[in-house]
Amino acid sequence: MTTLRLRVAAAFAITACLVAGCSSSSDSGDTGGEAGGTYTIWDPYPQFDGSSDWVKLLTRCGTDAxxxxxxxxxxxxxxxxxxxxxxxxxxxxxxxxxDNPVVSTLADAGVLTTTDELKVDTSAIEPNLLAAGQIGGEAYGIPIGANTLALYYNKAVLDKAGVDPAAIKDWAALTAALEKVKASGKKGITFSAIGTEEGSFQFLPWFWGSGANLTQLDSAQGIAALELWNGWVKSGYAPNSVLNNTQTTSWQEFATGDFAFSENGTWQLANAKKTGFEYGIIPIPSQAGGTAPAPTGGEFVTAPVQAETGRYAVTEKLIGCLTSADNAYTTDTTLSYIAATEAVQQKQVAANEELKVWVDAVKAAKGRTSDDLGTKYPKISQPMWTAFQTALSGSASPADALKTAQTTAAAATK
Structure with a gap:
């Protein structure tokens, strides 16, 4: 078996851990060089058919090339x-x-070319977003856009409780607000703490917002983050249903109008307008104050390795077309993403002031596989979600649950 095949076979096991949280294959078309032929594009948007703006863009990019x-x-x-x-x-x-966490898995398996090899310009991409697709300083694609998490709030619920959302800048202020909401007869906050990557995605803003690092799950900072969630559940500020909530079911709880806050993402903006009540959005606060780093979601445009390297010149043109400023603006609007470049982000905010909080959140965000974690991330994430499931269910203290998680993660990432 070739080295590439061995590396790809190993990657299958890692992928099984990453996927939890978005027909037949065809060949890569003619083996011609720059002009003519058929070029294949695979994407994770099966909801878009040939009549969609997305597929029309792909076709137009091909025609232009x-x-x-x-x-x-x-x-x-x-x-x-x-x-x-x-x-x-x-x-x-x-x-x-x-999806961006998969990039490191494919790159480590030798599946992807680097942006340098392909001669793709990444200079305008926000560094924190590009980092989600980097290993050892090499970039293996370009983010098509990003989404992340923030806190939606129900204005009427906060008004009744006498809470000013603009004053919520740290954990203490948020917990005090939840206490007031409960005292007023309403419910506090809903989120997803399900035992999958989706739960880890929602825990990370609090974990990173404490100053914790994924290489040391049981640090004092990491324990503080889990104690925060655990305290909310024990005090009745968050429902027990968070243990089984996906981000969708968590949103459905918020949409009832009974909750003050929902931790959720840009993808819920359209649904927020359908709730029938006045809402607002604030960044997730860090423990000491300021915006917590939330994980980036969203996809990367990558170029798999080809035996016929002459194809790369056209591939570069296709990627350049898909990620150009005008096309990125249209695509990110369609996908409810924040753009990966500051220029397009400013254009988005100019068109919709509501996106300002999301642009700020994305600027503070970080990739789950950043800090050169790469393929180690899923081996850390699973023990982490097991820990918060264990603690929130009352089976162990936050400290003991994270101590076990750290032992498991350390052994898995040696």
Missing amino acids: GVTVERTGYDTTDLTSKALLAAQQGNSPDVLIV
Whole structure:
């Protein structure tokens, strides 16, 4: 078995841990160089058909590059395994758009080219967003945009409790607000603490907001973050349902109008307008004050390794087209993403002032695989979500749950 196939086979196991939280494969088309031929693009947006603006953009980018684009949309969970299998079989697509935590897995398996190899300019990309696709200082793609987390609030509930959302700048102020809300007869905060990557995604703003680092889950800061969540549940500020909540079911709780806050993402903006009550959005506060680093969601545009390297010149044109300022603005609006460049972010805020809080949140955000964690991240995330499930269910104290998690993560990442 070749080295590439061995590395890809190992990546399958890692991918199974990452996916929890977005047809048949085709060959990579003609083996021609820069002009003519068919170029394949795989993306995680099966909801978009040929009549959508997204697919029309892909087609137009191909036309501008002088080639025909053959596009396939897969579910996120299916796309990663398809990409790994295609690499093993030597028929990878020319352009692959994947969820950002998967980039390091594919790169480590030798599936992806670097942006330097492809001669893709990343200078305008926000460094904290680009970092989610970097390993050892090498970038393996460009973020098509980003989403992250913040706190939605119900204005009527806060008004009744006498809470000013603008005054919530740290954990103490947020917990005091939840206490007032409960005293007023309403419910405090809903979030997702489910035992999957989705739960880890929601825990990370509090974990990072304490100053904790993923390489030491049981630090004093990490314990403080879990004690915060645990205290909310014990005090009745958060419901026991958080243990089983996905981000969708958590949002459904908030949409009843009974809760003051919901930890959720940009993807709920359209649903927020349908709730029937006045809402607002504030950043997730860090323990000591200021905006906590929330994890970045969203996809990267990448270029899988091809045997025919002459194809890369057209691939670069396709990626350049998809991530150009004008096209990024349209695409990010469609996907409810914040753009990866400051210039397009400013354009988004100019068109919709409501996005300002999200732009600020994205600027403070960080990738789950950043800090050169790469493929170590899923081996840390699973013990972490097991820890907060254990603590919130009352089976162990936050300190003991995270001590066990750290032992497990340390052994897995040696």
